[in-house]
Amino acid sequence: MDPSTALREFLVSRRARLSPRDVGLSDDGPRRVAGLRREEVASLAAVSVDHYIRLERGQASRVSDAVLDAVAEALRLTRGERQYLRNLARPDTASTRERAAVRPGLRVLLDAWGPPAYVVGRNGVIVAWNRAATRVFLDFGEVPPERRSIGGLMFGDPRAKTLYADWERKAGETVAYLRTEVGKRPRDPDLAAHLRELAAISPDFVRLWSAQAKFDLAHGTCRIRHPLVGALDLTYESLHPSDDPDKVVIAYAPADAVSAAALALLDGES
Numbered sequence: 001m002d003p004s005t006a007l008r009e010f011l012v013s014r015r016a017r018l019s020p021r022d023v024g025l026s027d028d029g030p031r032r033v034a035g036l037r038r039e040e041v042a043s044l045a046a047v048s049v050d051h052y053i054r055l056e057r058g059q060a061s062r063v064s065d066a067v068l069d070a071v072a073e074a075l076r077l078t079r080g081e082r083q084y085l086r087n088l089a090r091p092d093t094a095s096t097r098e099r100a101a102v103r104p105g106l107r108v109l110l111d112a113w114g115p116p117a118y119v120v121g122r123n124g125v126i127v128a129w130n131r132a133a134t135r136v137f138l139d140f141g142e143v144p145p146e147r148r149s150i151g152g153l154m155f156g157d158p159r160a161k162t163l164y165a166d167w168e169r170k171a172g173e174t175v176a177y178l179r180t181e182v183g184k185r186p187r188d189p190d191l192a193a194h195l196r197e198l199a200a201i202s203p204d205f206v207r208l209w210s211a212q213a214k215f216d217l218a219h220g221t222c223r224i225r226h227p228l229v230g231a232l233d234l235t236y237e238s239l240h241p242s243d244d245p246d247k248v249v250i251a252y253a254p255a256d257a258v259s260a261a262a263l264a265l266l267d268g269e270s
Helices: 003-016 038-045 049-056 065-074 079-089 104-112 131-136 150-156 159-163 167-184 189-201 203-211 257-267
Strands: 117-120 126-129 219-226 230-239 248-254
Touching: 003 049, 003 079, 038 049, 038 065, 049 065, 065 079, 079 167, 104 117, 104 126, 104 248, 117 131, 131 257, 150 159, 150 167, 150 189, 150 203, 159 167, 159 219, 167 189, 167 203, 167 219, 189 203, 230 257, 248 257
Parallel strands: none
Antiparallel strands: 117 126, 117 248, 219 230, 230 248
16 A cells, blocks of 8 residues: 555556557567556656656655656546546545545435435445445445445455446456545555455455556446346446545436336335
8 A cells, every 4th residue: 555656556557558659659679578668658758767767666746746747648548547646646645534424415315316326435435325226236234334345345245246247347447446545545544454355355356456457437337137127237427525525426327218117116126
């Protein structure tokens, strides 16, 4: 969980995925390692090699915001990756304790939203949910609080691989979310402990974490294999309450008429 190490690993992985041709440079033949050299990234970013090496060594406090932006451009980072880079370079120094309280108005919104919805707090902890979420996914209230997180359920509950037809993709998205949490709070001891626990119980988590794959997760789709109503195709959006940046509402909706009918059937179950 050392932010310098996380920053170095991220930049190295982003260098490795680019070839000289990807960024308009001439290809000088086989290389000892994949991807761009540090000198090439520095040249593309129009910064000194020393500045870039400092950044890749994790010495971000000595690098300006302009250099961060130039390096992000040179490495062709996506919007989510740029935010991750900035979070690692300028870590949040606020309290790391989970603020689990959910405003009454947000709970009313959850209950009024017919399809599944739940609220995720710091470190992926699921802090609130509606009735439909318990029918489609599982009854979060029956899960011990210490395991009631998107990481704990995805990698520690064997039901997840049966429930999600596209488990590999959903697991990757879960890892990506946790990576954004690391970017926000790289020194959070609770988050560090959670990641160590996931690594200890799941080789899949270790594999996906090492891949450093996704960072842009504002919306998406998933297919559920429900034991009562069969396949459910859902879309989801991530909604951030304006007054609580530590929380995100994950709101689902049916992707087609068949899934809408199946959700209605579940809603009618006693």
